Amino acid sequence: MLDKAQKMLKEYPLCDNCLGRQFAFLGYGIENRDRGRAIKTLLAMDAHRLVLTQNPEGYELLRILAENGGSQVAFSILRKHGQQCGERKKCFLCGDKFDNLSPLVDKILGMLEEYEYDTFLVGIRIPAQIEEREDELRARFGIEYGESMKNEFSRVIGKMIAKATGKRANYMKPQIVILINPFTEKIKLQIGSLYIMGRYRKLIRGIPQSKWICSRCHGKGCPRCNWTGKMYPESVEELIAGPLLEATLGEDSSFHGAGREDVDARMLGSGRPFVIEIKKPRKRRLDLSEIERVINERAHGKIEVSGLRYVDRRAVLKIKDMESARKIYRVLVEFGRDVSDEELEKLEKALSGIKVLQRTPMRVLHRRADLTREKHIYETKIKRISPNKAELIIKCQGGLYVKELVTGDNGRTRPSVSQILEVESRPLELDVLGVLEEEENGEV
Ligand SMILES: [Zn+2]
Numbered sequence: 106m107l108d109k110a111q112k113m114l115k116e117y118p119l120c121d122n123c124l125g126r127q128f129a130f131l132g133y134g135i136e137n138r139d140r141g142r143a144i145k146t147l148l149a150m151d152a153h154r155l156v157l158t159q160n161p162e163g164y165e166l167l168r169i170l171a172e173n174g175g176s177q178v179a180f181s182i183l184r185k186h187g188q189q190c191g192e193r194k195k196c197f198l199c200g201d202k203f204d205n206l207s208p209l210v211d212k213i214l215g216m217l218e219e220y221e222y223d224t225f226l227v228g229i230r231i232p233a234q235i236e237e238r239e240d241e242l243r244a245r246f247g248i249e250y251g252e253s254m255k256n257e258f259s260r261v262i263g264k265m266i267a268k269a270t271g272k273r274a275n276y277m278k279p280q281i282v283i284l285i286n287p288f289t290e291k292i293k294l295q296i297g298s299l300y301i302m303g304r305y306r307k308l309i310r311g312i313p314q315s316k317w318i319c320s321r322c323h324g325k326g327c328p329r330c331n332w333t334g335k336m337y338p339e340s341v342e343e344l345i346a347g348p349l350l351e352a353t354l355g356e357d358s359s360f361h362g363a364g365r366e367d368v369d370a371r372m373l374g375s376g377r378p379f380v381i382e383i384k385k386p387r388k389r390r391l392d393l394s395e396i397e398r399v400i401n402e403r404a405h406g407k408i409e410v411s412g413l414r415y416v417d418r419r420a421v422l423k424i425k426d427m428e429s430a431r432k433i434y435r436v437l438v439e440f441g442r443d444v445s446d447e448e449l450e451k452l453e454k455a456l457s458g459i460k461v462l463q464r465t466p467m468r469v470l471h472r473r474a475d476l477t478r479e480k481h482i483y484e485t486k487i488k489r490i491s492p493n494k495a496e497l498i499i500k501c502q503g504g505l506y507v508k509e510l511v512t513g514d515n516g517r518t519r520p521s522v523s524q525i526l527e528v529e530s531r532p533l534e535l536d537v538l539g540v541l542e543e544e545e546n547g548e549v
Pocket residue numbers: 119120121122123124196197198199200201202203
């Protein structure tokens with residue numbers, strides 16, 4: 106090992122880190138910088154022995170260690186013996202970057218100051234020609250126990266940041282990823298999103314679940330959308346995101362509901378589960394019950410949220426799975442003529458414990474593939490409201506289009522209320538009364 110180190114130093118100036126890194130997997134509990142310095146010290150001691158035994162190679166070796174290795178021990182021996190010696194040269198591999206990381210780390214610390222976080226991860230980018238240079242050197246000298254320069258930069262800078270901030274490096278789920286090129290000193294922060302889960306109730310009709318961009322101007326603003334860029338002035342998403350963006354100073358949000366109700370349907374019962382993703386949050390430690398209070402106060406009479414809690418990214422997938430969760434709907438139906446009690450009884454039976462074959466409704470065909478889906482109705486309860494109106498409470502599989510179950514959608518949904526009673530039927534009001542999670546479904 107010492108022999109290899111000596112040969113390398115003879116040809117290339119190498120700082121303590123870059124020499125030590127070539128032997129990084131030898132010895133535990135020691136940094137490359139100390140490894141490199143120890144090797145140089147040993148070589149300088151041996152060179153001193155050569156000098157004392159009148160071997161002319163001694164001074165030559167000391168000069169190499171001083172000029173190419175920057176070894177203080179070698180400088181001191183040469184000075185004591187009245188020998189001339191050149192200046193220390195810049196490291197062939199890192200250009201002395203390892204000796205001068207403090208300004209870079211200070212810059213990173215300044216950028217991090219704006220954010221609240223507990224965990225971080227350092228990612229390193231290195232110019233290709235510098236990586237190639239190290240690869241060539243390794244191949245030439247048969248280096249077997251070396252570590253990559255990227256690894257060392259990431260560990261050394263990570264330790265400096267951890268020491269200065271008291272935060273932890275985390276490889277699996279860091280809240281902030283710090284991308285650094287130590288050579289160009291370019292720094293980029295990737296701020297992990299904050300995920301918050303809860304349930305919402307929508308108490309009035311006419312509010313879409315998510316922000317609905319104007320289809321004519323694509324959000325730029327036009328006469329049709331009254332220069333708002335949106336089809337509706339507010340949405341469940343915006344009513345929830347507003348106070349959260351204020352509290353987190355986040356840049357944007359993204360809303361994921363466990364399915365969605367139509368704009369003209371209310372969402373009642375215990376509400377629909379959702380996950381909201383806050384992008385680039387500056388604050389993460391929130392008083393969620395206070396935020397819940399603010400959301401409910403500002404959206405009073407429109408929507409209500411409950412059970413806000415922190416979750417991680419995986420909750421978004423779970424929410425997507427829940428689209429097919431069981432639902433309970435209330436639909437007020439108007440029939441084209443008066444219907445008898447017998448007919449309503451017949452309808453209740455015909456819509457309980459059945460499979461419905463449903464082709465993609467005409468009204469959503471422009472954005473959904475034309476498929477036939479099979480959906481279960483577990484139970485239907487019917488209450489008469491007037492001679493030609495009744496309220497249906499339908500417990501069914503998620504994804505059933507209830508309006509089309511009433512109208513029949515020109516035969517695309519079978520069976521349907523219209524088809525069973527042989528009378529044209531239409532939905533007047535639709536409410537979601539419940540979105541049942543698996544546990545509540547009684548199925549695991
Ligand atoms: Zn170096």
